[in-house]
Amino acid sequence: xxxxxxxxxxxxxxxxxxxxxxxxxxxxxxxxxxxxxxxxxxxxxxxxxxxxxxxxxxxxxxxxxxxxxxxxxxxxxxxxxxxxxxxxxxxxxxxxxxxxxxxxxxxxxxxxxxxxxxxxxxxxxxxxxxxxxxxxxxxxxxxxxxxxxxxxxxxxxxxxxxxxxxxxxxxxxxxxxxxxxxxxxxxxxxxxxxxxxxxxxxxxxxxxxxxxxxxxxxxxxxxxxxxxxxxxxxxxxxxxxxxxxxxxx
Amino acid sequence: xxxxxxxxxxxxxxxxxxxxxxxxxxxxxxxxxxxxxxxxxxxxxxxxxxxxxxxxxxxxxxxxxxxxxxxxxxxxxxxxxxxxxxxxxxxxxxxxxxxxxxxxxxxxxxxxxxxxxxxxxxxxxxxxxxxxxxxxxxxxxxxxxxxxxxxxxxxxxxxxxxxxxxxxxxxxxxxxxxxxxxxxxxxxxxxxxxxxxxxxxxxxxxxxxxxxxxxxxxxxxxxxxxxxxxxxxxxxxxxxxxxxxxxxxxxxxxxxxxxxxxxxxxxxxxxxxxxxxxxxxxxxxxxxxxxxxx
Numbered sequence: 001x002x003x004x005x006x007x008x009x010x011x012x013x014x015x016x017x018x019x020x021x022x023x024x025x026x027x028x029x030x031x032x033x034x035x036x037x038x039x040x041x042x043x044x045x046x047x048x049x050x051x052x053x054x055x056x057x058x059x060x061x062x063x064x065x066x067x068x069x070x071x072x073x074x075x076x077x078x079x080x081x082x083x084x085x086x087x088x089x090x091x092x093x094x095x096x097x098x099x100x101x102x103x104x105x106x107x108x109x110x111x112x113x114x115x116x117x118x119x120x121x122x123x124x125x126x127x128x129x130x131x132x133x134x135x136x137x138x139x140x141x142x143x144x145x146x147x148x149x150x151x152x153x154x155x156x157x158x159x160x161x162x163x164x165x166x167x168x169x170x171x172x173x174x175x176x177x178x179x180x181x182x183x184x185x186x187x188x189x190x191x192x193x194x195x196x197x198x199x200x201x202x203x204x205x206x207x208x209x210x211x212x213x214x215x216x217x218x219x220x221x222x223x224x225x226x227x228x229x230x231x232x233x234x235x236x237x238x239x240x241x242x243x244x245x246x247x248x249x
Numbered sequence: 250x251x252x253x254x255x256x257x258x259x260x261x262x263x264x265x266x267x268x269x270x271x272x273x274x275x276x277x278x279x280x281x282x283x284x285x286x287x288x289x290x291x292x293x294x295x296x297x298x299x300x301x302x303x304x305x306x307x308x309x310x311x312x313x314x315x316x317x318x319x320x321x322x323x324x325x326x327x328x329x330x331x332x333x334x335x336x337x338x339x340x341x342x343x344x345x346x347x348x349x350x351x352x353x354x355x356x357x358x359x360x361x362x363x364x365x366x367x368x369x370x371x372x373x374x375x376x377x378x379x380x381x382x383x384x385x386x387x388x389x390x391x392x393x394x395x396x397x398x399x400x401x402x403x404x405x406x407x408x409x410x411x412x413x414x415x416x417x418x419x420x421x422x423x424x425x426x427x428x429x430x431x432x433x434x435x436x437x438x439x440x441x442x443x444x445x446x447x448x449x450x451x452x453x454x455x456x457x458x459x460x461x462x463x464x465x466x467x468x469x470x471x472x473x474x475x476x477x478x479x480x481x482x483x484x485x486x487x488x489x490x491x492x493x494x495x496x497x498x499x500x501x502x503x504x505x506x507x508x509x510x511x512x513x514x515x516x517x518x519x520x521x522x523x524x525x526x527x528x529x530x531x532x533x534x535x536x537x538x539x540x541x542x543x
Binding site for chain 1 (some may be wrong): 442443445446449451452453455456458459462470519521523524525526530532534536537540
């Protein structure tokens with residue numbers, strides 16, 4: 001229980017305080033001149049009559065509450081000494097409660113604590129938060145833009161890449177096809193050599209095939225050599241022509 | 250003795266017997282159990298608890314436990330679709346149709362600015378700030394029949410609602426209130442009776458700062474210049490003639506807005522309201538004034 005005892009504030013020159021604190025003190029003062037016979041005797045008699053009239057059997061506190069008065073004039077328990085209770089009494093029963101209204105505002109220490117709490121609970125100002133959000137939005141946008149540009153650049157090259165890939169596949173297929181044909185031709189030749197269908201796993205067949213392959217390779221090599229020679233000759237001839245041209249000039 | 254006699258006799262006996270009633274019928278077999286447990290060598294054998302195992306020991310496994318197997322209910326990975334839902338802000342809805350009803354039945358005074366306090370006061374809307382309710386979501390049901398010129402302040406809206414209100418020459422603002430301020434707005438009387446000074450409204454959290462600073466959503470922290478531009482833009486988008494606010498006879502009422510730190514219309518933070526004395530107490534201490542105006 002947070003008990004903050006500030007009893008000295010309670011009921012200390014209340015009226016002057018109230019006038020000082022309130023800019024709109026709407027306390028009506030009816031200045032009626034009524035002659036009331038208020039000698040002590042009459043007052044005591046009236047009080048006695050009132051007491052006798054009260055047949056409610058309520059406790060004084062309940063009687064007060066029912067009659068819209070503060071239940072206790074003096075504190076009955078610790079809770080009645082707290083600031084919270086005093087504020088409540090003022091809020092409910094107004095000036096008649098006898099509480100100093102200056103209690104309604106937080107004390108200097110409470111203000112300091114509140115400020116400290118707010119600095120922790122709300123570390124950023126509105127402007128800072130707005131800037132952070134703006135920054136985050138910009139970053140998100142930048143990311144999306146970059147990705148879109150990347151995709152566009154790749155899309156521009158897509159046709160070329162497709163063509164390259166198809167060419168590669170076709171080339172590989174053609175190579176495989178030509179190798180297969182070559183092999184078939186060789187097998188056919190061997191078969192023709194023997195004059196009858198021979199099992200390709202036969203040793204003779206294999207031998208013949210190896211021989212044929214060797215011949216083929218030799219032939220190819222020869223062809224290559226010839227092509228090379230031809231190229232060389234052509235080159236030499238060109239060179240000769242060039243030299244002759246130069247000399248003629 | 251013939252069978253006739255027997256019949257006669259048994260009928261006579263039946264007549265003499267009392268009538269069948271709930272008081273004289275026997276219980277169904279097996280409906281009564283002996284409340285006492287048998288004792289002795291064979292009298293109380295297993296007492297219905299079976300032989301061996303958790304049945305006999307009555308230490309039953311928890312539901313779903315499969316004695317060391319990976320339990321079925323944990324075998325599948327779990328996607329937490331509603332993760333953190335109980336921490337999220339909620340805005341209990343009220344529709345434009347209902348607002349129209351409140352106005353038509355004189356529960357809302359449209360000659361004054363309308364805020365959550367006046368809507369709660371109508372008695373047809375309620376919310377609970379302690380249950381993560383952060384105010385009113387004004388929904389678009391009844392946009393077509395809405396026909397009132399109001400200055401309303403809510404906590405969440407959508408574009409068609411803004412358009413419906415502005416089409417009728419009204420104004421709408423979205424404003425954030427922290428739960429404590431909402432408590433005050435929900436029940437001002439109990440707060441005033443507690444004898445405290447009116448606190449300041451707190452600033453919105455970072456995840457909604459965009460909403461409450463955007464002119465499109467008529468945020469209370471948005472630039473008024475931008476808001477007027479957005480009003481025009483929205484009228485062009487929805488195709489209606491925007492009524493000129495300046496020519497309106499209720500111009501002052503329509504232009505009334507709360508300060509971002511203010512909770513009640515007409516009451517500033519730091520004031521103490523006493524309902525008994527019907528007076529307002531304002532602080533004069535410099536530090537207090539400075540604190541409540543910050």
